[in-house]
Amino acid sequence: MTKIIKNGCIVTAADTFMADVKMEDGIITAIGKNLEDDHAEIIDAKGAYLFPGGIDPHTHLDMPFGGTVTKDDFESGTIGAAYGGTTTVIDFCLTDKGKPLSEAISTWHAKSKDKAVIDYGFHLMISEINDEVLQEIPRVIEEEGISSFKVFMAYKDVFQADDGTLYQTLETAKKHGGLVMVHAENGDVIDYLTRKALEEGHTDPIYHALTRPPEIEGEATGRACQLTALTNSHLYVVHVSCQDAVDKITEARNKGVDVWGETCPQYLVLDQSDLEKPNFEGAKYVWSPPLREKHHQDVLWNALKTGQLQTIGSDQCSFDFKGQKDLGRDDFTKIPNGGPIIEDRMTILFSEGVKKDRITLNQFVDLTSTRAAKLFGLYPQKGSIAVGSDADIVIYDPNVERVLSAETHHLTVDYSAFEGMKVTGEPVSVLSRGEFVIRDKQFVGRAGNGQYLKREKYGSERRIKTETLPV
Numbered sequence: 001m002t003k004i005i006k007n008g009c010i011v012t013a014a015d016t017f018m019a020d021v022k023m024e025d026g027i028i029t030a031i032g033k034n035l036e037d038d039h040a041e042i043i044d045a046k047g048a049y050l051f052p053g054g055i056d057p058h059t060h061l062d063m064p065f066g067g068t069v070t071k072d073d074f075e076s077g078t079i080g081a082a083y084g085g086t087t088t089v090i091d092f093c094l095t096d097k098g099k100p101l102s103e104a105i106s107t108w109h110a111k112s113k114d115k116a117v118i119d120y121g122f123h124l125m126i127s128e129i130n131d132e133v134l135q136e137i138p139r140v141i142e143e144e145g146i147s148s149f150k151v152f153m154a155y156k157d158v159f160q161a162d163d164g165t166l167y168q169t170l171e172t173a174k175k176h177g178g179l180v181m182v183h184a185e186n187g188d189v190i191d192y193l194t195r196k197a198l199e200e201g202h203t204d205p206i207y208h209a210l211t212r213p214p215e216i217e218g219e220a221t222g223r224a225c226q227l228t229a230l231t232n233s234h235l236y237v238v239h240v241s242c243q244d245a246v247d248k249i250t251e252a253r254n255k256g257v258d259v260w261g262e263t264c265p266q267y268l269v270l271d272q273s274d275l276e277k278p279n280f281e282g283a284k285y286v287w288s289p290p291l292r293e294k295h296h297q298d299v300l301w302n303a304l305k306t307g308q309l310q311t312i313g314s315d316q317c318s319f320d321f322k323g324q325k326d327l328g329r330d331d332f333t334k335i336p337n338g339g340p341i342i343e344d345r346m347t348i349l350f351s352e353g354v355k356k357d358r359i360t361l362n363q364f365v366d367l368t369s370t371r372a373a374k375l376f377g378l379y380p381q382k383g384s385i386a387v388g389s390d391a392d393i394v395i396y397d398p399n400v401e402r403v404l405s406a407e408t409h410h411l412t413v414d415y416s417a418f419e420g421m422k423v424t425g426e427p428v429s430v431l432s433r434g435e436f437v438i439r440d441k442q443f444v445g446r447a448g449n450g451q452y453l454k455r456e457k458y459g460s461e462r463r464i465k466t467e468t469l470p471v
C-alpha cells in the first residue's frame with residue numbers, strides 16, 4: 001500500500017533535512033514538502049529521525065561453532081535486528097573443505113528462506129583453494145550474487161586458512177569482482193599460547209584475552225594488508241578491536257592500498273576487565289578478537305571519526321550462558337566465542353557516538369548503513385533514503401532514555417552483553433520495502449518476508465552509469 005511519512009527529519013550519509021517520504025510497491029517514489037495522495041496511508045513521524053534501514057554486514061545466525069550452534073537463528077536473529085533498526089543482514093555462509101561451495105550456499109538458503117523477517121545476503125567462507133573452488137568463485141559471484149569472501153587467519157584446525165589460500169583468494173576475487181574479508185589474528189601463535197596457558201593451569205575466561213594479545217591482531221592485519229598490496233586487490237578487515245590493527249589499516253590506506261575496516265559495538269563500550277567478572281560471568285564477554293584494555297576504545301572511536309574505520313558490524317553470534325558458554329567452565333578454550341549484539345548495534349552507536357559528540361549524525365548513517373551498502377554491492381537499492389531506493393526506513397526517537405537488558409531484548413539468548421547500560425534513542429517503527437516490520441515498538445512482520453539479496457560486484461557503485469545521463 002502507498003504510504004507517506006510526514007514530519008520526520010530525514011538523515012542520510014550526506015544530508016539532514018525535513019521532508020515527507022512517499023513509498024509505493026516497496027520503493028521510495030517521492031521526497032519533498034507537503035506530499036499528498038488521497039489513497040496513501042499517512043504516518044506521522046513528528047520529533048523523529050528517518051534513517052535508511054541499517055545494514056549489518058557481519059552476522060552469524062544458526063551457525064555451528066565451538067561444539068554447539070548459535071542460539072539465535074534467522075528468525076529470532078532478524079526479529080532482534082529489526083527491533084534495533086536493521087533491515088538487511090549479510091550473514092557468513094560457512095563452507096566445508098573438500099565439498100562444493102554450492103552445497104554450503106544451499107545449506108544457508110535452507111536455514112534462512114522461511115525464517116528471515118528482513119532482507120539478507122551471504123558472504124562465503126573460503127578455507128582452501130583448488131581447481132574446483134577456482135571454478136566456482138566466478139559462478140558464485142555471477143549467479144548467486146555473493147561478491148564477498150571470508151578468510152579466517154585464526155581458529156587453527158577449525159576455520160583457519162593458510163597465507164597461500166589468502167593470497168590466492170585475494171587474487172581470484174580481484175579478477176572476478178569480489179571483496180575479501182579477513183578475520184585477522186595469528187592463529188598459529190594463539191594455538192601455542194593457549195596450549196601453554198592450559199598446561200600452566202590457567203583455565204579462567206580472562207586467559208582468552210591474555211592468549212590473544214593486540215600484537216597478534218596487529219601482525220595478522222598487517223600481513224593481510226601486505227598481501228592485498230602485493231595482489232593489488234581489495235580487503236575488508238572484520239571486527240577490528242585494537243590500536244595495533246587500526247595502525248596497520250591506516251598505514252596501508254595511506255599508501256593507497258584498498259583496505260576497509262569494521263569495528264563492533266562491543267569493542268567500543270566493553271573492555272578486557274569484563275572477562276574477569278566472578279562466577280564465570282566473564283564467559284559472556286568472550287569474543288575473538290577479545291575485548292581490549294580500555295585505552296583502545298579511544299583509538300577506535302577516533303578511527304570512526306576520521307574515516308580510518310568505515311563500518312559497524314555486530315558480529316552477532318549468540319550462545320546462552322547456561323548450557324552453551326558453560327561448555328568452557330573448566331577450560332577457557334571451550335567457551336563458544338561470540339555474543340548477542342544485533343539488536344543493540346545501532347542504538348549503542350547512536351547513544352555513545354552521536355549523543356556524545358564522537359561522530360556526526362551523517363557519519364552514524366554512513367557507518368551503520370550506507371558504507372556497507374556500497375562495499376557489498378547493495379547501493380543504491382539499499383543504504384539511502386532516495387527516490388528509487390527500497391523503502392527500508394527507521395523512524396527513530398532520538399530522545400527516549402532506556403536501559404538495555406535481557407529482560408527487554410527480543411533475541412532468544414539468555415543474557416545481554418550490555419545488561420544495565422543506559423542508552424538514549426530507540427527505533428519506534430521500522431519499514432522493510434515499504435511494509436512495517438516494527439510498528440510502534442511491536443513486531444508486526446512475518447517469518448519468510450525477508451528476501452534474499454543477490455549483490456553486485458565490488459566497486460559497482462563507483463562505476464558511473466553513463467547510459468542514465470541525459471543527452
Ligand code: URP
Pocket residue numbers: 060183239286287288289315317337338339
Ligand atoms: O567471537 C567471535 N567473533 N565469534 C564469531 C566468529 C568470528 O570470528 O567472527
Ligand code: ZN
Pocket residue numbers: 183238239288289
Ligand atoms: Zn571473526
Ligand code: ZN
Pocket residue numbers: 293295
Ligand atoms: Zn594495552
Ligand code: ZN
Pocket residue numbers: 058059060315317
Ligand atoms: Zn564474526
